[in-house]
Amino acid sequence: MSTADPCAKPGLMPFQQALNLLLEKVTANGHPLNTEKRPLAQADNRVLAQDIIAPIDVPPFNNSAMDGFALRAEDLTQFESLTLVGTALAGTPFTGTVEKGECIRIMTGAVLPAGTDCVEMQENTELNNHHSDTTSIVFRQSVKSGQFVRQQGQDIVSGSQVLPKGQLLGSADIGLLASLGLTEVEVFEPLKVAIFSSGDEIIQPGHALDAGQIYDTNRYTLNALLNKLPVSIKDYGCIKDTPEAVRKALLLADKSADVIITSGGVSVGDADHIKPVVDELGTLELWKVAIKPGKPFAYGHLANAQFFGLPGNPVSALVTMYKLVLPALQQLMGMSKQSSMQCRAITTTPLKKSIGRLDFQRGVYNIDEDGQCLVTVTGNQNSAVLTSVSKANCFIVLPAEQGDVSAGETVTIEPFDHML
Incomplete structure (x- = not known):
C-alpha cells in the first residue's frame, strides 16, 4: 500500500518549477563570460562563442x-x-x-x-x-x-551554418572544423567554480577512520562531474562545521569564483551553518525542492559568485548536482539548452514509492530479445547508498503523485548520459 511521504511538507517547490526558477535566476545574477581565440587542437570540450559558417564546400570537388x-x-x-x-x-x-x-x-x-x-x-x-x-x-x-x-558540397555547402554558437565542441566537431581549413575558433572562457564540503565527521581518503568518521565522497563526485565541462575548478577541501569556518571559506571563494558549490550543511540540523551564513553574506533564493533524493537543495548568490548548496548524503548530492546544478552551469557557460532523453520501460521489480515528491530511483535498463525495454531497480535506494548509482545506467523517474509500482507496470526512465 502506498503511503504519504513524511518529508513532503508544505513549502517544497516542485522540481520543474525549481529548475525553471534556477535557470531564470542564474541568468539574471550571472556575469557574461569573456571569449578567447583558441587553436583548433586546444578547443576540444570548449563552448563556441560564434556561429561557424562554412568558407568552402566539403568536399571541395567531386x-x-x-x-x-x-x-x-x-x-x-x-x-x-x-x-x-x-x-x-x-x-x-x-x-x-x-x-x-x-x-x-x-x-x-x-x-x-x-x-x-x-x-x-x-x-x-x-x-x-x-x-x-x-x-x-x-x-x-x-x-x-x-x-x-x-559530390562537391555533399557534406557541407559553402556559406551554410556548420555549428551554432553555444555548441560544446567534441572530437567530431574538431575534425569538422579542420575539414573547413580553420586553425582557430572563438570560445567562451572557462567558468570559474569553487567547491568545498562541510562536516566534522568527514576525513580524506588515505587516512584511517576513527569512530564516527566517514570519507569525503562528494568532492570527488563533484570534481569528476565538473571535469567533463569547460570549467576551472578551485577545490577548497573540507570545512569544519562552524559559522566562522563556513564564512571564511565562502568569502574567500567569492573573491575569485563565478560559482560556489558546497555539499552538506544546508539542512536544519544544529551543525548546518551554510544556509544561514549565505543568508547573512548574500541572498538565498531557493531552498528545499520536492524531489527524492535531494530535498535540502539551496541556491542563492553572494557579492560576486552564485551559490549552490547540495545535500550531504552522497546520492542526494549527485542527483541535485546532475539534475539542477549542471543545467544551470551549462546555461552560465553559454551552452545551448540540453534536454534529457526519456523513454518508457517495464519494471521487472516492484518499486517502493511514497506519494509527495518526484523520485529519481536508480535502475538498470536493457532491451530483451523481443525489443522490449525492461528496467530493474538497483537494490537499496537510500540516499547514502552510492552503489545504487554506480550499478545503474538510468534513473527511474516516478512522479510526485505516484505511489508504489508493481512489477510489470510501465514507468518512465532517463538513461544516463556521458556525465554519469
Missing part, C-alpha cells in the same frame, strides 16, 4: 568513394569493356578528359576526371590486355551515374 575505375555510365550500354587511358590518385588528379569508350584507374579520394560521372569498384571488373597493345577493363555489371561518387 571525388571517388572507392578504389576502382572512373567512367561515363552511358558507355556501358554500348561497350562491355572500356579502354584504360590513365590513373587518378588522391592528391594527383588526371588532367586530361576521358572520351567515349574510355575509363580511368582511380583511387579513393581522387578527383573525378572530366568526362566521367561514376565509379565502379575494382572487385566488379577484370583486366583484359591479351589481344592488343592497349589495356581494357571488362565491366561485369551495369553502373549508374553518380555511383560511388562523393
Whole structure:
C-alpha cells in the first residue's frame, strides 16, 4: 500500500518549477563570460562563442568513394569493356578528359576526371590486355551515374551554418572544423567554480577512520562531474562545521569564483551553518525542492559568485548536482539548452514509492530479445547508498503523485548520459 511521504511538507517547490526558477535566476545574477581565440587542437570540450559558417564546400570537388575505375555510365550500354587511358590518385588528379569508350584507374579520394560521372569498384571488373597493345577493363555489371561518387558540397555547402554558437565542441566537431581549413575558433572562457564540503565527521581518503568518521565522497563526485565541462575548478577541501569556518571559506571563494558549490550543511540540523551564513553574506533564493533524493537543495548568490548548496548524503548530492546544478552551469557557460532523453520501460521489480515528491530511483535498463525495454531497480535506494548509482545506467523517474509500482507496470526512465 502506498503511503504519504513524511518529508513532503508544505513549502517544497516542485522540481520543474525549481529548475525553471534556477535557470531564470542564474541568468539574471550571472556575469557574461569573456571569449578567447583558441587553436583548433586546444578547443576540444570548449563552448563556441560564434556561429561557424562554412568558407568552402566539403568536399571541395567531386571525388571517388572507392578504389576502382572512373567512367561515363552511358558507355556501358554500348561497350562491355572500356579502354584504360590513365590513373587518378588522391592528391594527383588526371588532367586530361576521358572520351567515349574510355575509363580511368582511380583511387579513393581522387578527383573525378572530366568526362566521367561514376565509379565502379575494382572487385566488379577484370583486366583484359591479351589481344592488343592497349589495356581494357571488362565491366561485369551495369553502373549508374553518380555511383560511388562523393559530390562537391555533399557534406557541407559553402556559406551554410556548420555549428551554432553555444555548441560544446567534441572530437567530431574538431575534425569538422579542420575539414573547413580553420586553425582557430572563438570560445567562451572557462567558468570559474569553487567547491568545498562541510562536516566534522568527514576525513580524506588515505587516512584511517576513527569512530564516527566517514570519507569525503562528494568532492570527488563533484570534481569528476565538473571535469567533463569547460570549467576551472578551485577545490577548497573540507570545512569544519562552524559559522566562522563556513564564512571564511565562502568569502574567500567569492573573491575569485563565478560559482560556489558546497555539499552538506544546508539542512536544519544544529551543525548546518551554510544556509544561514549565505543568508547573512548574500541572498538565498531557493531552498528545499520536492524531489527524492535531494530535498535540502539551496541556491542563492553572494557579492560576486552564485551559490549552490547540495545535500550531504552522497546520492542526494549527485542527483541535485546532475539534475539542477549542471543545467544551470551549462546555461552560465553559454551552452545551448540540453534536454534529457526519456523513454518508457517495464519494471521487472516492484518499486517502493511514497506519494509527495518526484523520485529519481536508480535502475538498470536493457532491451530483451523481443525489443522490449525492461528496467530493474538497483537494490537499496537510500540516499547514502552510492552503489545504487554506480550499478545503474538510468534513473527511474516516478512522479510526485505516484505511489508504489508493481512489477510489470510501465514507468518512465532517463538513461544516463556521458556525465554519469
